[in-house]
Amino acid sequence: MTAQTAATSLSSLQYIEYLDDNGCIDEDFQKTIGAYAIFDRHKQLQYVGFSRDIYLSLKQHLVRQPQNCYWLKVKPIDRLSRKILEETTAAWIAENGATPVGNAEAKHIWTEPIDAQPNMTDEEKAQYQQSSELEQTKILKRVARRVEAEIKKRLSERGVTMDIRFNPKLKERGLLDLK
Numbered sequence: 079m080t081a082q083t084a085a086t087s088l089s090s091l092q093y094i095e096y097l098d099d100n101g102c103i104d105e106d107f108q109k110t111i112g113a114y115a116i117f118d119r120h121k122q123l124q125y126v127g128f129s130r131d132i133y134l135s136l137k138q139h140l141v142r143q144p145q146n147c148y149w150l151k152v153k154p155i156d157r158l159s160r161k162i163l164e165e166t167t168a169a170w171i172a173e174n175g176a177t178p179v180g181n182a183e184a185k186h187i188w189t190e191p192i193d194a195q196p197n198m199t200d201e202e203k204a205q206y207q208q209s210s211e212l213e214q215t216k217i218l219k220r221v222a223r224r225v226e227a228e229i230k231k232r233l234s235e236r237g238v239t240m241d242i243r244f245n246p247k248l249k250e251r252g253l254l255d256l257k
Contacts, residue, residue, distance in 0.1 A: 088115055088123075088170040091151040096140065101239035103140065107133035110154050113166040116180070117149035125180030125188050126170050128163035137240070138256050139188060141229060143180070144236045191248060191255035194218070194225040218252035226254055 096116070098104060113128040116139060124146045129135035132152060140147045155162055171177055180188040198206065198221050206217050226244055233242060243257045 085166070085169065086153050088151060088173050091115075091153065093117070093121065093149045093151060096136070096147045096150055097237060101237045103133055103136050103240065105133065107131075107136060107152065109133070110152075111156075111158050111163075112152055112154035113163050113170070114153070115151045115170055116143075116147055117151075118146045119148040121149055123174050123178045125178055126167045126174075127181075127188075128167055130158060134256070137242075140238065141233065141242060141254075141256060142188060142192060144229075144232050144238070146180070191253040192225065192229070193253060194222040194249075195252045197221060197225050215250050219249045222249040222252050222254055229254070 110132045111130050112132055114132055115123055116125040118124050202217055206214055244254050245257045248255050
């Protein structure tokens with residue numbers, strides 16, 4: 079993978095499969111600075127972003143949106159330059175002709191920790207309302223673990239074999255984000 083600093087159009091970049099034959103994201107992206115575009119199975123642009131570690135960002139997006147992460151295009155850069163990365167992502171979105179849903183109304187789904195609370199059953203909601211702070215934490219943790227299991231099942235069905243670990247401290251608040 080060669081790093082580039084000159085402007086590169088999105089259409090000039092090759093599609094890369096999100097997961098390799100082993101069900102993993104290419105480890106060559108670890109600690110790679112750059113811009114990236116994520117596409118669904120039909121190669122429709124879903125999200126454009128940039129990162130100091132493309133691998134970690136791609137892994138995070140896969141956990142949050144496994145059904146929309148099938149293809150990607152990547153533009154590595156040699157040194158961190160927020161200006162270059164912002165210009166690149168803006169140019170790619172403009173080239174696309176429309177803002178991808180992941181950069182518009184669904185941005186929070188692509189970029190924020192997964193909130194397990196909306197998955198509470200009516201019984202859990204009632205228990206939560208009537209519980210002490212300690213019990214509320216336990217309920218949130220239980221719900222987060224259930225949602226985590228559902229996510230891992232979806233990822234497994236998607237063919238993901240990488241180790242996925244969530245931050246245990248965030249589960250206490252009903253949130254799921256990778257460690």
